[in-house]
Amino acid sequence: MGNKNKTISFRVNEDAFETLREIAEERDISLSAVFRDYVDTLVAHDGQVQVVPKHELEKLREGENDEESFPPTVEVPKSFIREHERLELEAEHLREQLEEHKGYVNYLREQLERDHDDVEEVIQLEDLDAPGEEHSFRLG
Numbered sequence: 001m002g003n004k005n006k007t008i009s010f011r012v013n014e015d016a017f018e019t020l021r022e023i024a025e026e027r028d029i030s031l032s033a034v035f036r037d038y039v040d041t042l043v044a045h046d047g048q049v050q051v052v053p054k055h056e057l058e059k060l061r062e063g064e065n066d067e068e069s070f071p072p073t074v075e076v077p078k079s080f081i082r083e084h085e086r087l088e089l090e091a092e093h094l095r096e097q098l099e100e101h102k103g104y105v106n107y108l109r110e111q112l113e114r115d116h117d118d119v120e121e122v123i124q125l126e127d128l129d130a131p132g133e134e135h136s137f138r139l140g
Helices: 014-027 031-044 054-063 078-118
Strands: none
Touching: 014 031
């Protein structure tokens, strides 16, 4: 079975929202990317994520030996993030276009069925001519 994306919705107060927006702007990423990063980190560490101020984080890093630092950090080029976001927007646009086309196809099918129901009987010209019969037509 495919791995489908799910939407999570929750409410935060206005101050927290503005702070999150500032974090996103500081990192030059979208607000949704901030949440995705957090969720990915949370899942990767089985819910064991700790929020630590930067000055304490530096102290933690100095005290570590060769062990992997916590929280793990990965630098991703901005161009990669921008391209990913562009592709997400393009995919969303294509999904919207697909829905519009499906709606139009359904409209045409309904119109065809409605027109088909309005036609009482279709007479094929070749059915009018019986074998061996001749018809005369007069114009005028």
